[in-house]
Structures are given as C-alpha cells and as structure tokens.
Amino acid sequence: MATTSPTVRTGSALPxxxxxxxxxxxxxxxxxxxxxxxxLDAPRIWQSIAAEPKTLVQVALVGLANGxxxxxxxxxxxxxxxxxxxxxxxHADVFMLTAFMSLTVLGAIGVxxxxxSGQIFVGVLVALVVAVLxxxxxxxxxxxxxxxxxxxxxxxxxxxxxxxVSFILQNLGLFWGGLRIIFPVMGVNAAAPKTFPxxxxxxxxxxxxxxxxxxxxxxxxxxxxxxxxxxxxxxxxTRLGKAMRATAQNRDAAKIMGINVDTVIAFTFLLGGGLAxxxxxxxxxxxxxxxxxxxxxxxxRAFTAAVLGGIGNITGAMLGGFLIGLLAAFSDVYFSxxxxxxxxxxxxxxxxxxxxxxxxxxxxxxxx
Amino acid sequence: xxxxxxxxxxxxxxxxxxxxACGGGQTAAPAAAPTTAPAAAKPTEAPAKAAATAAxxxxxAPAAAKPTEAxxKAGPSATIxxxxxxxxxGSSLGQTQTVVxxxxxxxxxxxxxxxxxxxxxxxxxxxxxxxxxxxxxxxxETQNANKAAADxxxxxxxxTFNSGAAKLSIPILNQAGPLVMISPANTYPGLxxxxxxxxxxPDKYYPTKVRNYTRVVPADDLQGAVGASWAKxxxxxxxxxxxxxxxxxxxLADVFEASAKxxxxxxxxxxxxxxxxxxxxxxxxxxxxxxxxxxxxGGITQNNAGQLVKDMRAAxxxxxxxxxxxxxxxxxxxxxxxxxxxxxxGVYVTFGGIPPAKLEGDAKKWYDAYKAKFNAExxxxxxxxxxxxxxxxxxxxxxxxxxxxRKAIRxxxxxxxxxxxxxxxxSFDENGDTTLTDMSGSQVKAxxxxxxxxxxxx
Numbered sequence: 094m095a096t097t098s099p100t101v102r103t104g105s106a107l108p109x110x111x112x113x114x115x116x117x118x119x120x121x122x123x124x125x126x127x128x129x130x131x132x133l134d135a136p137r138i139w140q141s142i143a144a145e146p147k148t149l150v151q152v153a154l155v156g157l158a159n160g161x162x163x164x165x166x167x168x169x170x171x172x173x174x175x176x177x178x179x180x181x182x183x184h185a186d187v188f189m190l191t192a193f194m195s196l197t198v199l200g201a202i203g204v205x206x207x208x209x210s211g212q213i214f215v216g217v218l219v220a221l222v223v224a225v226l227x228x229x230x231x232x233x234x235x236x237x238x239x240x241x242x243x244x245x246x247x248x249x250x251x252x253x254x255x256x257x258v259s260f261i262l263q264n265l266g267l268f269w270g271g272l273r274i275i276f277p278v279m280g281v282n283a284a285a286p287k288t289f290p291x292x293x294x295x296x297x298x299x300x301x302x303x304x305x306x307x308x309x310x311x312x313x314x315x316x317x318x319x320x321x322x323x324x325x326x327x328x329x330x331t332r333l334g335k336a337m338r339a340t341a342q343n344r345d346a347a348k349i350m351g352i353n354v355d356t357v358i359a360f361t362f363l364l365g366g367g368l369a370x371x372x373x374x375x376x377x378x379x380x381x382x383x384x385x386x387x388x389x390x391x392x393x394r395a396f397t398a399a400v401l402g403g404i405g406n407i408t409g410a411m412l413g414g415f416l417i418g419l420l421a422a423f424s425d426v427y428f429s430x431x432x433x434x435x436x437x438x439x440x441x442x443x444x445x446x447x448x449x450x451x452x453x454x455x456x457x458x459x460x461x
Numbered sequence: 462x463x464x465x466x467x468x469x470x471x472x473x474x475x476x477x478x479x480x481x482a483c484g485g486g487q488t489a490a491p492a493a494a495p496t497t498a499p500a501a502a503k504p505t506e507a508p509a510k511a512a513a514t515a516a517x518x519x520x521x522a523p524a525a526a527k528p529t530e531a532x533x534k535a536g537p538s539a540t541i542x543x544x545x546x547x548x549x550x551g552s553s554l555g556q557t558q559t560v561v562x563x564x565x566x567x568x569x570x571x572x573x574x575x576x577x578x579x580x581x582x583x584x585x586x587x588x589x590x591x592x593x594x595x596x597x598x599x600x601x602e603t604q605n606a607n608k609a610a611a612d613x614x615x616x617x618x619x620x621t622f623n624s625g626a627a628k629l630s631i632p633i634l635n636q637a638g639p640l641v642m643i644s645p646a647n648t649y650p651g652l653x654x655x656x657x658x659x660x661x662x663p664d665k666y667y668p669t670k671v672r673n674y675t676r677v678v679p680a681d682d683l684q685g686a687v688g689a690s691w692a693k694x695x696x697x698x699x700x701x702x703x704x705x706x707x708x709x710x711x712x713l714a715d716v717f718e719a720s721a722k723x724x725x726x727x728x729x730x731x732x733x734x735x736x737x738x739x740x741x742x743x744x745x746x747x748x749x750x751x752x753x754x755x756x757x758x759g760g761i762t763q764n765n766a767g768q769l770v771k772d773m774r775a776a777x778x779x780x781x782x783x784x785x786x787x788x789x790x791x792x793x794x795x796x797x798x799x800x801x802x803x804x805x806x807g808v809y810v811t812f813g814g815i816p817p818a819k820l821e822g823d824a825k826k827w828y829d830a831y832k833a834k835f836n837a838e839x840x841x842x843x844x845x846x847x848x849x850x851x852x853x854x855x856x857x858x859x860x861x862x863x864x865x866x867r868k869a870i871r872x873x874x875x876x877x878x879x880x881x882x883x884x885x886x887x888s889f890d891e892n893g894d895t896t897l898t899d900m901s902g903s904q905v906k907a908x909x910x911x912x913x914x915x916x917x918x919x
Contacts, residue, residue, distance in 0.1 A: 148750055155743045162739070264592050267550075284595050285552035285795035286767050303750055305777065380740050382768045382799060386595045390737040422743035430744050431706060431733035 113447070120443055131436065132429030141427065147302045152422045158310045160418025161317035162379065165372040166395035167402070167410040168324060169232075169365040175405035176341050176361045177244065182255040183235055185392025186262035187366055191228040191373030192383040193269050195220045196289055200278030205290045213292050217378070225370035232366025233359050241355070259388070266385035286384040289377040313379050320371065321411045324364075328407065337361060341405070394421075397441055403454025412452060539864050540581045542612065543568075543853055545846075546605045546620035546630065547646075548590035548597040552763050552795045557622055559839045560645055560846030561586045564619060566834055567850035575854060576861035582854075589626055596763045597623045606630035610637030616870045617853040618642045619846070623761075624649030625708040631666040631674045638867030639673035641874045643852060645845035648789070648813055649712045650682040653892040657682050658712070663892075673871055675893035677848045677884070679813040679900065681709070684788055685716025687900045687916045688757065688811045690724060692786060695809070697755035699727045701748050703769070705760030706733040713788050714759030721757075729753050736764025745776035754783055761790035767799025770808060780807030789813055792841050792903065792910065802908040811916065812841055814884070815901050819912045820844065824883040848882050855880070 107115075124133070142149050166188055173181045204216035239258050243251040271283030280287055293309035300306070328334040339347040340357045348354050376391070377383050398417045402409025417437055424433040444452065545564060547557040564584060573582045589602040602621060609615050610633055618640055621627045624647045631652070634640040651658015652666065652674060667673070692700060700721055704714035711733070721728055729751045734741060748756065756773065760766060770785055786809040787796075797805045815821075817839045820828050827847060831839050856873035857864055864870075878888045887897045900916040 145750055148746060151746050152743055155746065159740065159742075260593060267592055267595075280795075280798040282552050282555045282795045282798065284550065284554065285762070286765070286799035288767070288799060288801040303746055376739070380768065381771055381801065382765075384595075384799075386593070386737075387739070390735075391739060394739075425741075425743035426747040429732060430735065430741075433738075434735060 116446060120446075124439075131432035132424070132427070138427045145303065147304050148426065151304045152426050153419060154304070154306055154310060156419035156422035157415060158313050158379070158418070159422065160398075160415035161314045162372060162376055162414075163391070163394050163398050163418055164411045164414025165317050165320060165368060165375065166391055167398040167414050168321065168407065169368045169372075170396050170399040171402075171404055171407060171410040172324075172361055172365045172368070174399070176337060176358055177240075178248070179240065179251050179255065180396065181365070182252070182392065183239075183258040183262055184232070184365060184369060185388035185395065186259045186266070187228055187232050187235070187388075188369040188373050188376075188391060189266050189383070189385065189388035190231065190262055190269070191224045191366075191370040192289075192377045192387070193266055193287075193373075193385075194227045194370075195224045195374040195377050196278055196287060196383060197269075197276050198223045199290055199292070200276055204292065206292070217292055217374070221371070221374055224374045225367045228366040228368075228370030228373065229363040230366070232362045232369065236359060236362040241358075263385060263388065266388075270385050284385060286382045289381045289383055291378075291381055293378045309379060313375055316371070316375060317411070317414075320368065321407060324368075325407050333357070333360060394437075397437065401441055401444060401451055403451030406451070406453045406455075409451055409453035416452075538579045538581075540583060540614065541616045541857070541864055542583045542585065542614045543617045543619060543850070544585045544587055544605075544609055544615055546587045546589045546602065546609075546618065546626075547622045548626075549586065549588035550590040550592050551595040551597075552799075553590070553596065553622060553761075555795050556646075556793055556840045556842050559835075559837070559843035560622075562835050562837075563831060563839065563843040563847035564850040566831060567847050567854065569834075571854055575857040576864065579861065580857060580864045582857065587620075589621060597621070597626045599626070599629055602626040602629050603633065606633035609640060610634060614865065615640065616857065616865060616867055617874075619849050619853070620644060622646045622842075623707075623709060624652060624712070627652055627674070628666065628708065632668055635667050635669050635671070635673050639669060639671055639871055640867050641853075641856075641871040642674045643849040643874065644674070644676040644678070645849045646678060646842045647676050647709075648678055648681040648684060649708050650680045650716070651712065652676075652680075653894050654680060654682065655892075671871075672875065672891075672893055675852075675874060675877075675889050675895075677845045677852065677895050677897075678842075679898055680894060681713045681788070681813075682716050683898055684811055684813045684900060685713045685759075686720040687902075688713075688786060688788065689717050689720035689726065691809070691811060691902050691916055692721065692755050692757065692784075693724055693726055695755070695784060697726065697784060699729050699751075699753045700755045700757055701729045701751060701753040702731045703756065703758045703760070704731075704733050705736050705758075705764035705766075707736075707760065707764065709790060710758075710760030710764070710788075712759070713790075714757065717757050717759060734760075734765070734769065736760070738765065739768075741765075741769050741772040742776060745772045745778070748773075749776045749778055756783060756785050758785065758787045758791070760787070762793060762796040762799060765799075766791045766796055767801070767805075770800040771804045774804045784809060786810070789841060792816075794840075794910075797905060797908055797910070805905045805908070808905045809913075810903050810910065812901050812903065814841070814845070814897075815899055815915070816841060816903060816910070816912050817844060819901070820883075822885075823881075824885075827883045844883060848884055851882060852877055852880065 169184045170181060173179060198220040199216055202216045202219060204212050235258055239254045240251050243254055267284055270279050270287065273279045293312060296308045298306045298308055298311060328337060336352045336357045339352055340354050344354055394417055398413030399410045401416060402413030420437055420440060421433050424436040428436060545561060547560060549557055568582060568584055575582055587605050589597045589605050591598040591601055609618050618634055621630060621644060627644060627647045631642060634642055651662035653663050655663060702714050702718050704710040718728055718731060758766060758769060766787065773785060789812040792810045792812050817828050824844060827844060852874060856870050859873040860866060860869040875889055879886055880888065884897055887895050890896060902913045902916050903910045904913050
C-alpha cells in the first residue's frame with residue numbers, strides 16, 4: 094500500500110526497509126527508555142501471568158466485551174467518514190443522548206431488576222426501538238442543519254461545525270439530567286452520573302478462579318458482531334448499500350448515474366444514529382452508569398478504533414475496537430492503569446507509522 | 462427561498478441556545494436539594510441586592526454636603542464585596558450550593574452590614590466550573606482570580622472547593638494586595654504546610670512571601686492518617702490503594718499509604734484510575750487476585766467513584782469481605798446515586814469534621830437555622846462556608862478604619878485567635894491552618910450516609 098503513498102517516495106533517499114528498520118530501532122529505544130516508568134517490566138509481567146494464567150483469560154474476556162462497545166460506536170464514525178469524509182465529532186454525544194433516552198424510557202415504563210423477565214424483555218425492546226429512532230432522527234437532523242450546507246465548503250468548516258454540535262448536545266445532556274421533576278430516574282443532581290437499572294441477565298455462564306463469564310458479556314459481544322455483519326452485508330448487497338458505496342467513491346459520478354446523493358447521505362446519518370442508539374442502550378445496561386460527558390472518552394476511544402482499523406472500513410472499525418479494548422484491559426492489569434491511555438495511543442502511533450491508512454485501510458479503495 | 466431557509470435555521474439555533482441557557486439555570490435549581498430551596502434563597506438575595514443599590518445614594522448625599530468631614534473620617538461608609546469561587550456547574554453543585562447558602566445565611570444574620578452599619582457588604586457566588594468539564598476548570602478559576610484581583614471593592618475570596626484550583630488562584634491573589642482567601646473545603650496539605658507536599662511547596666504559591674491563604678477545614682495529612690488507623694480498627698490487614706490522579710486524591714492516597722505502612726497494614730499495591738474511563742473491570746480483576754480486605758480510594762465522586770464501586774462488587778468483592786473506604790470527596794448523596802444503593806451499601810468515608818446532622822452546641826443551632834431558612838439538608842461542607850463567612854465578617858469589623866484595605870483584612874483574618882465559632886473554639890496557626898482536628902467516619906446504610914464514630918488524629 095505504501096508504494097502509492099507520496100510521503101514515502103519523497104521522504105528520503107534510503108530504501109524502504111532501511112527506513113523501517115531505523116524507525117523500529119527508534120521506537121524500541123523509546124519503549125525501553127520510557128516503558129519501565131509506565132509499568133513495562135517484562136519479568137514481573139511474565140511472573141504474574143505464569144502465577145495465574147487464568148487472569149489473562151479474564152483480561153481477554155473483559156477486553157472483548159469493552160471492545161464490542163467501542164466497536165459499535167466506531168461503526169458510526171467510520172460509516173459517516175466513509176461517505177463524506179467528515180469526522181462526525183457529534184456522534185459520541187448522540188450516543189450519550191440516546192443513553193439518556195433509554196434511561197428515560199425505562200424509567201417511564203417502570204421496569205427494574207425486580208420486574209418479571211417478560212416485563213424486562215418488553216421494556217428493553219421498547220427502549221431499544223425508541224433509542225434507535227431517536228438517535229437516527231437526531232443524527233439526520235444534525236446533518237440537515239449543521240453539515241449539509243457546508244458540504245462543498247473547505248473540509249475544516251464542517252469539522253468545526255461538528256465540534257460545535259458536540260458541545261450543544263453535551264449541554265442538552267446536562268439539561269436533561271436535571272429534569273428530575275419530570276423524570277425521577279435522573280436522581281438528585283443534574284450532572285452526577287445516573288445509575289441504570291441492571292436488566293441484562295447476570296447469570297454466570299462459566300466460572301473458574303478469576304474467570305467470570307456472564308450472560309451479559311456474551312450478549313454484548315454477540316450483539317456487536319451481529320451488527321457488524323449485518324451492516325457489512327447491507328452495504329455489500331442491497332441497492333441502497335451500493336448507492337452508498339457509489340457516493341463514497343465519487344459523488345459527482347454517482348449523481349450522474351441517477352443516485353440521489355442527498356438522500357443517500359441522509360440515510361447514512363440515520364443508520365449511524367441508529368447504531369449510536371443501540372450502543373447507548375447497551376452501554377447503559379452493561380456498565381450501569383451514564384453521565385452527560387461520557388461521549389467524550391467513549392468517542393475518543395471509538396474514533397481511535399476507527400482510525401486504527403482503517404477509517405471508512407467496517408471490519409476495520411470492529412477490529413480496532415477489539416484491539417483497543419484488549420490493550421486497555423491488558424494495560425490495566427499488567428502495566429499500570431495510570432498509563433493505560435498513554436499505552437493505547439502509543440500503540441496507535443506505532444501502527445500508523447507503519448500502516449498510515451490503518452490496519453485494513455486501503456488507499457482510495459473500499460469505503461463504507 | 463434561500464433566505465427563509467436560513468431564517469428557519471437561525472431561529473432553530475436560537476431556540477436551542479435558549480434551551481441550553483435555561484438548562485444552565487435550571488440545573489442549579491434541582492441540585493439545591495428540594496425544589497423549595499431556590500424559592501427560599503431568593504428573598505435572601507433580595508435584601509442584599511437592595512442594599513447594594515440603595516447604598517450609594519445616602520453615601521453620596523452627605524459627601525456632597527460635607528465633603529471635608531467625609532474625607533477626614535477615612536471611609537465611614539463603604540460598600541465592599543466578598544466573592545466565592547466554587548464549582549457550580551457539574552455534580553459538585555450539590556455540595557457547593559449549600560456552601561453558598563451558608564455564606565448568604567451568615568451575611569443575612571449580619572444584615573449585610575459591618576462596623577455598626579457603616580460598611581455594606583455585597584456577595585457574589587462565582588462559578589469556577591464549565592459544562593464541558595463538568596467540574597472545576599483551570600481556565601475558569603484563573604479567570605475568576607484575575608477578576609477578583611482587578612476589582613478593588615473585593616476584600617475576601619471564599620474558595621476554592623478543589624485543591625488543584627487553589628494552586629492556581631493563590632499566587633494570583635497573593636500579588637493583589639494580598640487578597641485574603643479562605644477555603645471552606647481544600648484539604649491538600651501542600652497548600653500551607655511545609656514538608657507535607659512536594660518540593661518547593663508551599664512557598665512557591667506565595668511569590669510575595671506574605672501568606673494570604675487560610676482554610677477552616679483540617680488538611681489531609683490528618684484525614685489520610687485517620688483513614689488508615691480507622692481501617693486498622695475495622696479489622697483490615699491487607700489494603701489496596703487507588704487514586705484519581707488529581708492533586709487532592711493523589712495527595713490523600715499518598716498520606717494513607719505512608720500511614721498504613723507505619724501502623725503495620727500491608728499495602729498490596731497502588732494504582733491510579735482514569736476518571737473518565739467507561740469501566741474498571743480489568744483493574745478490579747487484578748485487585749481481586751491480590752485478595753485485599755480493604756480498598757482505599759483517594760478521589761472525588763466526579764472521577765467515576767460510583768462506577769469503581771459497581772465494578773468492584775461485580776468482580777466478586779462483596780461488602781462483607783472487602784471494604785471500600787474513601788475520603789470526604791465521596792461524602793455526598795451524588796456518590797450513592799452514582800454507585801446505586803446496592804453497590805454503595807457498606808462503603809466507609811472519612812470526613813475532616815462532623816457531619817451536619819451530628820453537630821452539637823452552637824453548630825446544632827446553626828444546623829437548625831439553616832434547615833429552617835432553606836428548607837433543605839446542608840451537605841457536609843456547608844458549615845465551613847458559614848464559618849468562613851463569619852471569619853471574614855469578624856475581620857472586616859476589626860478593620861473599620863479602612864474597610865477596603867486588603868492588607869488590613871488579611872492581617873485580621875490571620876490574627877484569628879481562640880475564635881468562638883460554630884465549630885468550637887479555634888485559631889489559625891501561622892500557616893493559615895485551623896487548629897481543629899475533629900474527624901468523623903460514616904458508612905452507607907440503606908442508601909444514606911450514617912455517622913459511625915468520631916475519629917481522633919494522633
């Protein structure tokens with residue numbers, strides 16, 4: 094892939110392998126220098142893995158479950174980027190608002206842990222439908238109001254617009270959290286984290302020492318993989334999916350071929366918002382806490398996952414999400430949780446040095 | 462056609478902006494606890510404001526008639542201002558609103574007058590938090606301090622709530638007079654005590670070499686140590702220590718760690734958490750493997766303490782086998798709301814003082830007056846807001862000759878000796894620290910904090 098990249102060609106007179114070698118040595122040097130401060134102590138890590146190998150399995154399971162959540166959010170980023178090359182910073186805040194919507198719906202229906210499983214099922218289903226519709230419509234109206242006008246403007250303009258929308262949504266979340274009089278589930282304090290009812294089945298599927306695998310871990314992993322496959326198939330095989338790919342490749346040519354580009358883009362935002370709705374409900378149910386500024390961190394990790402996997406690539410976003418989830422969990426346990434974010438982003442930098450387009454990214458190739 | 466579209470867009474944005482602006486206002490309302498609180502607070506503001514607007518008129522009239530006399534008496538009547546800088550946006554609001562209420566209460570009792578009515582005092586509650594952060598913001602605090610430094614009518618700065626914020630505003634106010642600061646809540650030792658913080662602390666905060674910062678709460682070198690000895694009393698032998706990587710939380714965890722080692726507790730490990738992470742299950746898996754009987758968390762609710770406790774319980778560390786202890790940073794209802802009643806059950810907290818409902822003597826009278834006035838329970842720090850405002854009032858009363866002289870007010874505040882306040886009789890030591898050392902321990906029972914015992918610091 095890199096042979097087509099202009100930076101490599103004009104960069105230096107050295108052959109590619111020599112440059113890569115030099116880079117690798119430099120990175121190794123930095124890692125060996127800084128690593129120990131950040132908890133990279135190979136003998137100690139090896140010892141603790143050898144002492145209790147089952148912990149490693151549990152770390153992998155936690156990482157997979159967290160990765161699934163990151164991946165679902167990352168799908169929304171990658172979908173929109175694939176079509177109009179806009180990093181939709183507001184996406185993570187749409188996700189946050191859908192979580193608030195789910196909590197509101199669940200609170201209004203009045204289901205909690207003590208309800209019968211039938212009631213819980215209906216409640217969660219209603220919450221899912223409402224959250225998905227809400228997220229989809231919100232995302233599409235953001236596109237209509239804040240991005241469409243700027244579609245032919247310089248690329249930074251819609252980006253700044255997206256950041257602005259993100260702030261507006263955060264404040265809406267804060268406002269929503271203060272509506273205790275209308276929605277008692279919101280608790281005493283507007284900005285405090287809200288606790289979500291634990292409605293997913295907590296039953297333990299498998300337990301062995303430190304390994305605890307619950308039904309809800311399985312549900313969340315399966316859900317995210319299912320959504321990824323469905324999305325992939327949709328984009329690959331349906332008429333609308335083809336129209337999306339055509340729009341992604343060349344908007345003008347797509348227009349000439351009779352594709353209504355505006356509709357296709359609006360639909361992409363609907364789809365992305367719907368996915369944010371799924372993620373909002375799942376995160377609430379799985380982690381059990383939502384807060385008005387949770388979009389920021391979730392969005393940062395998800396965006397990183399999308400870039401890591403190759404932004405615009407659906408499978409890549411999924412892969413990136415799982416990788417980041419696993420890495421963060423591993424770092425929490427074996428390096429130092431103080432340095433987890435540093436490790437995650439250091440790995441991102443390293444991967445991007447060698448594969449600037451991400452793990453599965455291809456130059457100008459498959460998008461969406 | 463295009464113009465109408467733009468108009469529609471513009472109106473939509475305006476409506477959104479209005480909604481958000483209202484949001485800012487309304488978020489303040491519900492958090493003041495019951496809905497009646499804002500209504501009760503309003504009459505409080507009214508007289509203060511009326512006084513502020515009315516004051517200039519009588520001042521000017523005699524001054525015009527007898528200019529020489531007015532000048533000779535050196536400011537017999539003046540309007541001065543006290544400000545507070547506390548995080549009023551974000552989940553600290555539950556605490557800070559009651560602190561502001563208590564300050565207003567103290568001023569109302571004096572009818573916003575000092576020096577036998579010659580000096581009129583106005584009060585403004587500033588916010589050092591931003592919505593984007595949901596907690597105190599360094600830029601906002603710096604801005605507040607600069608604003609206070611520039612406004613010559615301001616004679617005292619009540620704040621800050623977070624120790625990290627104090628680090629920024631102390632040096633600014635130190636070079637502005639110095640303008641005296643009284644914190645109702647900062648507990649990081651390095652702000653005042655030599656040798657208890659990092660190298661160069663606390664002198665680096667006082668560029669003019671004159672101290673201008675005092676606090677009415679005991680510092681964390683006491684709270685951390687008390688926490689460790691309480692942990693031992695509760696039967697813990699192996700502890701794991703976490704902090705939220707902020708000045709306050711890390712400082713406390715450091716003291717806890719040092720004291721725990723000193724009194725023979727085994728420290729299994731020490732880690733910092735990312736306050737914005739989605740969950741801590743991996744970390745809790747690791748901690749569970751080490752099998753501690755107590756986890757100490759140095760930090761605040763806003764750095765995800767609720768999720769931390771949730772994940773701890775989910776990893777299989779039940780309240781009966783593994784205790785969770787935190788400092789006053791999680792001693793608020795918002796923590797129990799965030800963690801959920803089930804997970805929060807049994808959590809222990811230490812507090813550098815006595816919880817409002819357990820106060821005795823004068824403090825009890827204050828507690829009853831507060832409840833009558835605002836129709837709400839004061840949070841833990843409210844009484845310190847009241848005490849801070851009282852100290853400022855006393856200092857103004859001592860410098861009636863020149864009530865706008867910041868230096869004189871500073872000297873008077875620092876000279877506070879054997880002061881009979883609602884917390885008892887206490888003094889400021891040469892560092893500006895209170896001589897009070899009463900601490901208390903509470904525990905979550907059935908979704909509420911319940912007082913367990915007073916803790917003595919050795």
